[in-house]
Amino acid sequence: MDRFKLMATYESVVRLGSYTAAARELGVTRAMVSKRILELERFLNVRLLNRTTQKLGVTTDGNDYYNSCVSVLADIRAMEERLAARRKDTRGELRILSSKTVGEIILAPILAKFCNDYPEIRPNLVLRNSGSEEDDFISRGFDLSIRPQDVKISSLVARPIISLPRVVVAAPSYIRRQGLPATPSDLRHHNCLTPHGESECDWEFSGPKGLVRVHVSGTLKSTSNTVIRQTTLRGVGIALLGKYVIDSDIKSGRLMPLLQDYKITPRTLHVVHQRTRTLPLRTKLFVDYLSQHIEDWQK
Numbered sequence: 001m002d003r004f005k006l007m008a009t010y011e012s013v014v015r016l017g018s019y020t021a022a023a024r025e026l027g028v029t030r031a032m033v034s035k036r037i038l039e040l041e042r043f044l045n046v047r048l049l050n051r052t053t054q055k056l057g058v059t060t061d062g063n064d065y066y067n068s069c070v071s072v073l074a075d076i077r078a079m080e081e082r083l084a085a086r087r088k089d090t091r092g093e094l095r096i097l098s099s100k101t102v103g104e105i106i107l108a109p110i111l112a113k114f115c116n117d118y119p120e121i122r123p124n125l126v127l128r129n130s131g132s133e134e135d136d137f138i139s140r141g142f143d144l145s146i147r148p149q150d151v152k153i154s155s156l157v158a159r160p161i162i163s164l165p166r167v168v169v170a171a172p173s174y175i176r177r178q179g180l181p182a183t184p185s186d187l188r189h190h191n192c193l194t195p196h197g198e199s200e201c202d203w204e205f206s207g208p209k210g211l212v213r214v215h216v217s218g219t220l221k222s223t224s225n226t227v228i229r230q231t232t233l234r235g236v237g238i239a240l241l242g243k244y245v246i247d248s249d250i251k252s253g254r255l256m257p258l259l260q261d262y263k264i265t266p267r268t269l270h271v272v273h274q275r276t277r278t279l280p281l282r283t284k285l286f287v288d289y290l291s292q293h294i295e296d297w298q299k
Contacts, residue, residue: 097146145273
């Protein structure tokens with residue numbers, strides 16, 4: 001016996017006041033409706049309806065049971081609608097904006113796992129060397145932005161997900177040719193390369209005597225970590241890069257970490273999305289997934 005089917009039949013009969021009308025609404029025969037009502041009464045061991053040739057009457061017990069049916073069925077239908085909406089919300093495209101290096105090195109392995117776990121969500125990762133000025137990613141159709149910068153716009157939420165250490169490095173060939181800097185101040189006399197598209201900038205260090213800010217310059221300008229890494233590997237200059245970019249190069253000896261007695265403030269990777277009470281479920285799923293798996297991206 002399908003209890004909910006019997007309840008739905010009884011609710012239709014009382015609401016419409018007719019077996020025939022209930023049968024029409026439910027898409028079954030009048031005889032089937034009558035059979036279900038009798039089966040329900042036998043199960044409950046109580047008379048729900050008084051049947052006469054003129055009209056259909058509801059007993060006191062039948063009225064109480066009807067009110068309970070209305071409440072229970074309404075809850076069930078509301079839950080079914082919520083589940084259907086949730087299933088729909090976990091499907092479709094999820095547009096993500098990220099810098100090229102972060103996307104290729106950190107996000108790629110996590111996205112591979114995510115696609116296996118949520119096959120109905122289709123991530124679309126767009127890689128750009130985006131800076132802090134690119135706060136209009138929502139208006140350009142992106143659901144999320146993965147970036148090392150925080151945001152100060154009230155309509156956006158920036159959730160920190162991982163700290164990214166930075167290292168000053170150079171190729172052994174550069175050190176043999178130009179010498180080893182002993183203090184941050186020595187960097188003023190070296191060719192320093194930065195992935196910000198600027199030939200000059202300030203590098204900050206924390207040492208025994210506190211904060212040290214050094215104005216550095218170099219011969220190459222690029223907004224690409226990959227270009228700066230490749231150039232540094234070939235002995236062109238000294239670079240300040242995220243450890244995740246050059247970790248394998250340090251382990252292999254292709255690059256040497258410099259000024260290890262000084263600390264460099266790490267960058268914090270953020271996932272940025274629109275501030276809203278009704279964040280799409282597929283977006284929320286990915287944000288939570290990224291936060292849970294970000295520490296495992298190297299495994």
